[in-house]
Amino acid sequence: MVTISSQEPRGRARLVDVAERSGVTKSIVSRVINGDTTLRIRPETRTRILRIADDLGYRPHAGARALSLSRTGVLALLIPDLSNSVYAAVTRGAYRQARELGYAVLLAEDTADVGGGDDYAELVISGRVDGLLVASARADHPLVDRLLREPDAIAHVFVNREVPGSHRNVGLDMAGASAAAVDHLVAHGHRHIAMTPGPPELTPAQARLGGFRARLEHHGLSPEAIASGDFSEAGGYTAAREILTRWPSTTALYTSTFVQAIGAMQAARSLGRRLPHDLSIITYDDSPMADYLEPRLTTVAMPLAELGATAVDLLVEQLASGQVRDLRIEDGFRIVERDSVVPPTR
Amino acid sequence: MVTISSQEPRGRARLVDVAERSGVTKSIVSRVINGDTTLRIRPETRTRILRIADDLGYRPHAGARALSLSRTGVLALLIPDLSNSVYAAVTRGAYRQARELGYAVLLAEDTADVGGGDDYAELVISGRVDGLLVASARADHPLVDRLLREPDAIAHVFVNREVPGSHRNVGLDMAGASAAAVDHLVAHGHRHIAMTPGPPELTPAQARLGGFRARLEHHGLSPEAIASGDFSEAGGYTAAREILTRWPSTTALYTSTFVQAIGAMQAARSLGRRLPHDLSIITYDDSPMADYLEPRLTTVAMPLAELGATAVDLLVEQLASGQVRDLRIEDGFRIVERDSVVPPTR
């Protein structure tokens, strides 16, 4: 039978362990570690405590801390689709900024199958996280309903989607980016320009389409064709085929996501169009892959990391002050010229 | 001045709130809610408690629970790169299985810049999660060192990588999948087959290369060429260009990741090779995008969701019993035939 002496290191060092070895009480250790400025303490005692805490590898227990402070220092980022690399960039920006502000980020994929999405509200109610960054695009999301019904119950910010009346939207200048895409195509001489904006009920699709239409009008043009289709390769393929068969005069296409562009390129090829001469393509959102397509794909790169970081800023601000507001990142997008946009041959 | 009556709903309902309204003590409520079978209680009292808890929307405070139980019911999944869709599939499998077993999964991207990676061990030490699913591929990872030094301090499992001596590896049959790819190419008549395995120091690259070599040998062949390059588009491009320029007799190429294949296709085109007739390509890992490339890309689809689920199984088993073991998912991969593999023309 082996008895554990009190000198034996336990599984983890606790505050009281540090206190015992330092010859003080745990309240002192807590205040030293947290840098309480109202504490008057002998410098040597302070350094002794800090050294012992370090020796023991002391780390505060997150649960105990959350219980005592009524806050966790964790934010949840809800994204609709992990395989969409757009969210990878947003996530990186959010992580970095959260870290900067002393928060951690918990990432959750908000798939439709997870019990209606109410689980995510539960993250906050059960005290796992302090607030929610909601990047889900689904229009009829039950979580969104709930957040709108009792907005103050749960700190939250909507990222890259627009929930009217929430006053908690942080977004990109999608209209501006779309206008830039139009300008780029027009500058190359295109006048018969089509677009695949994405599902009409989703706000990102609406915003990009709105900017597209408005800028065409500015140039005295109107859309050659608009065809919806979801944000996937298949959606781009279907929409582009529809456009190219029903409006063969189209010389340029603006797609709403990178993978839509992939689908659209395949659609063009399947109809015997040669890229880029028979059809110029530019897409919203950039990707490392753009350099390795044939033709290399011209894109509008968006400041996604900044979007994530700004969303964190807003959420932390909301946690601290209770104030909420909308914010749009006005600049930061840019056209990345590659080979998929050339002057029209007709 | 408004005074809050005790009838007023607080921010969240606590156990004691449910208890008061039920006319019992919180210990009873706790035992009822947790289904304590040793509790003898009047059925009507039980239903009353449950109804009131439901009415109040009671959710236990995760921190308090973790403090009391010394477990959180949360597992952390550490992945090296969020923009890699392979991990999206692994993550989905892990989420689903974790949910099944009553756990939640916290996702963390293990980027190199995050303070040496020791932060992740801290997730466990600080009581935020119960265990770690480590999918990071970096060979020299400080976290891996730490886990190897004190393996019992932190429950963990290595996913899709092989850490020798850890006895906590769960992986796919990469060698078998590579053998299947070789078989597929050989069945189409190829005898001059090259591979871009990826960075030589990473175990996934080694495992795929090993299976490739062994199966070629089985067919009485030897590799036409092997060129390393990282797992990205650029890595595939560079490696494929090297192969095609230095070993022009190559008729078929097996790449180690989907995006490597994208890069390799571009490399082939850049050298005037026509796909697939001048070069057949097959890649490890499938993607929805494969259907929209030119030519449509033949792949070896891996059971990634099952990998994630199995990893969770093993970690939960480790938490429950302290037992550890290696596990390889032997089957489940399959060739997805598309258009990028054709008989050689030479």
Next chain:
DNA sequence: ACCCCGTGGAGAACCGGTTTTCCAGACGGT
């Protein structure tokens, strides 16, 4: 010798759960 004040820290309450121990009262048997 006495008072006052600043220094340096002790002690206890509390956060919201879980779990173990214990007990009042009803009930049945003799």
Next chain:
DNA sequence: ACCGTCTGGAAAACCGGTTCTCCACGGGGT
């Protein structure tokens, strides 16, 4: 009427922190 047993639940300790209140002690001034 008394005893033992079972039923249904109360009470308290504990998990590991944070924070508020309070106090012992020593030095300086008069």
